[in-house]
Amino acid sequence: MEFKRAADGEKGFEKVFAFLRERLLTGSLRPGDRLISERELATLLGVSRPIVREALRALTVLGIVEIRDRIGTVVTRPDVSVLNDFFTFALAQQADMLEDVMQARVAIECQAIRLACERANIADFERLQRALTKIGETIDEADAGGMADFDFHRAIVVASHSETLSVLHASMAGLLTHSHRSRRELVQAFPSMKTYLVDDHRRIFEALIARDPERADATLRKHFAIGDEYRRRAVVGDIDKTSASG
Amino acid sequence: MEFKRAADGEKGFEKVFAFLRERLLTGSLRPGDRLISERELATLLGVSRPIVREALRALTVLGIVEIRDRIGTVVTRPDVSVLNDFFTFALAQQADMLEDVMQARVAIECQAIRLACERANIADFERLQRALTKIGETIDEADAGGMADFDFHRAIVVASHSETLSVLHASMAGLLTHSHRSRRELVQAFPSMKTYLVDDHRRIFEALIARDPERADATLRKHFAIGDEYRRRAVVGDIDKTSASG
DNA sequence: GTCTGATCGTGGTCAGACCAGTATGCTTAC
DNA sequence: GTAAGCATACTGGTCTGACCACGATCAGAC
Structure with a gap:
C-alpha cells in the first residue's frame, strides 16, 4: 500500500469513488448505513485521507451521502x-x-x-x-x-x-x-x-x-x-x- | 492566514465553494475560463490545497468545472x-x-x-x-x-x-x-x-x-x-x- | 445508581513535500 | 536569423504526519 501506482488502473479519486459507487449501486450500502471512517477507508484502498475526502465530498454534493462532523459519514436518501x-x-x-x-x-x-x-x-x-x-x-x-x-x-x-x-x-x-x-x-x-x-x-x-x-x-x-x-x-x-x- | 478560524463564518470548504459559486453565478466566471491555480486559490482564501481540491471536485461532479491534469481547471458548459x-x-x-x-x-x-x-x-x-x-x-x-x-x-x-x-x-x-x-x-x-x-x-x-x-x-x-x-x-x-x- | 471526567475515535484542516507531465523561454547549434 | 534542444517554472495528483474540536464511551468517584 505504499505505492501510489494504482495497480487497479484507476487514479486515487476514481478508485475510492468507484469503490463506494459499487457498494451504493449494488445495495451493499443502503440509506442510513454508516460508512467506515475516512482513515480506515484510506488505508483500505491504499490512498491518502484527502483523496478519500474528495470522494466523500463528491458523493455529498450528489446528495448520496452526508458527512456528519465528528460522527461519521452516513448514506442518505437521494435528495432534490x-x-x-x-x-x-x-x-x-x-x-x-x-x-x-x-x-x-x-x-x-x-x-x-x-x-x-x-x-x-x-x-x-x-x-x-x-x-x-x-x-x-x-x-x-x-x-x-x-x-x-x-x-x-x-x-x-x-x-x-x-x-x-x-x-x-x-x-x-x-x-x-x-x-x-x-x-x-x-x-x-x-x-x-x-x-x-x-x-x-x-x-x-x-x-x-x-x-x-x-x-x-x-x-x-x-x-x-x-x-x-x-x-x-x-x-x-x-x-x-x-x-x-x- | 495562520488561523483556521474563518472570520468569514464559513468553514473551509464552504468558503471556497461559496467563493467559486458566486463567481459562477454572477457570470464573473464563464464557460471556457480558466480558474487560477489550486495553490493560488488556497493562499487567496486562506485555506489548504486539499480543501480547495474538495471544492473543485464538488464542482466537477456537478459538471460545472473540469479539472485538467497538469493544465488547470476550466469552467465548462453544464453537462448532463x-x-x-x-x-x-x-x-x-x-x-x-x-x-x-x-x-x-x-x-x-x-x-x-x-x-x-x-x-x-x-x-x-x-x-x-x-x-x-x-x-x-x-x-x-x-x-x-x-x-x-x-x-x-x-x-x-x-x-x-x-x-x-x-x-x-x-x-x-x-x-x-x-x-x-x-x-x-x-x-x-x-x-x-x-x-x-x-x-x-x-x-x-x-x-x-x-x-x-x-x-x-x-x-x-x-x-x-x-x-x-x-x-x-x-x-x-x-x-x-x-x-x-x- | 448516578454523576463526572479521561480517553479514544471522528471529521476538519493544515503544512510541506514529491511526482509527472506541460508550457515557455532561453540557450545552443546550424 | 532561424531552428532545434534543453532547463525551468508552472500545473494538477498525491502522500505524510500532524493538530484541533468535539462526540461517544467507559472507568472511577460520589
Whole structure:
C-alpha cells in the first residue's frame, strides 16, 4: 500500500469513488448505513485521507451521502438539492434557458395531472381545494397570490404521487419562483386576469375531480398558454383599458 | 492566514465553494475560463490545497468545472452527466422508482413532440426518417433494434430544440437503457409487436410532419401505453400463440 | 445508581513535500 | 536569423504526519 501506482488502473479519486459507487449501486450500502471512517477507508484502498475526502465530498454534493462532523459519514436518501444546484448553475450560464425550463415544467405538470387523475386521494383534493380558495382570497396581493398559485401547482404534482416528477418539478419551480412573482405583478395591470386566474384553476381542479386526464391535461395546457399570452401582451404594452385607474 | 478560524463564518470548504459559486453565478466566471491555480486559490482564501481540491471536485461532479491534469481547471458548459449520476444512485436505492422515471420520460417526450411540431426543421425530419427506417430494418435484432428505437425517440426530443428537455431526457434515457433492451427482447415473443413498433413509430412521424401537436402527443402517448400493455402481457405470460415456433 | 471526567475515535484542516507531465523561454547549434 | 534542444517554472495528483474540536464511551468517584 505504499505505492501510489494504482495497480487497479484507476487514479486515487476514481478508485475510492468507484469503490463506494459499487457498494451504493449494488445495495451493499443502503440509506442510513454508516460508512467506515475516512482513515480506515484510506488505508483500505491504499490512498491518502484527502483523496478519500474528495470522494466523500463528491458523493455529498450528489446528495448520496452526508458527512456528519465528528460522527461519521452516513448514506442518505437521494435528495432534490442536487438537481437544484445543477439547474441553478446551468441557468446562470444560459439565461435564455428560462423559457426552456418553463417548457420542462409544463411537461412535468401535464404528466403529473394525468397521473393525479388516477391516483389522487381525498387528502390531495383537500390540499388542492385549500390552494384554490387561497388563490381567490389573495388575488390582489402579488406575494401571497404568487405563493398560492405556486402551492396549487405543487399540489397537482404531489397528487401524482410520483417521486421523480415531484423532484423534477421542485427543482424547476425553484428557478421559476421569481419569474412567477413578477408575473403575478401583472395581475394588477390586467383586471381580466383575476377572473382568468380563479376560473382557470377551478376548471383544472374540476377536471381533476372528475378524474378526466384528457380534460385535465388540456385545461392545464390552456392555462399555461393563456398565461403566456398575458405576458406577451404585457411586453407589447397592451394593458387592459379598465385598469387605467392605477 | 495562520488561523483556521474563518472570520468569514464559513468553514473551509464552504468558503471556497461559496467563493467559486458566486463567481459562477454572477457570470464573473464563464464557460471556457480558466480558474487560477489550486495553490493560488488556497493562499487567496486562506485555506489548504486539499480543501480547495474538495471544492473543485464538488464542482466537477456537478459538471460545472473540469479539472485538467497538469493544465488547470476550466469552467465548462453544464453537462448532463450529473443528472445521470444522480438518477443512477437514486434509482439504485429505490428500485420502484423505475416506473416513476418512465413517467417522467413520457412527460418530457410528449412535451418535446409538441414543441417539435413547431420547431422541427428538415434536418430533424431527416434524422427521424433515418431512425424510422432503421427500426424497420432491425426489427429482428434485440440490440440494434433497441438502439434504433432509442434513436428515434431521442430524435424527437432533439427536434424540440429545447436544451432543458434534451438534458432531462438524456439523463432518464440512460437509466432506461437496459429496460429498453430487455423490452426489445420481447419482440421475439410477440410477433404482433413488430407491426406495432413499425406502424406506431411511423404514425408518430406522420403526425410530426403534419405539425399537429395534439395528434402527435396523443399518438406518442398511445405508443407508450401499448408498450406498457405488451410488458404487462409478458409478465402474466400471455404470449402470442403464433410465436410458439421459437 | 448516578454523576463526572479521561480517553479514544471522528471529521476538519493544515503544512510541506514529491511526482509527472506541460508550457515557455532561453540557450545552443546550424 | 532561424531552428532545434534543453532547463525551468508552472500545473494538477498525491502522500505524510500532524493538530484541533468535539462526540461517544467507559472507568472511577460520589
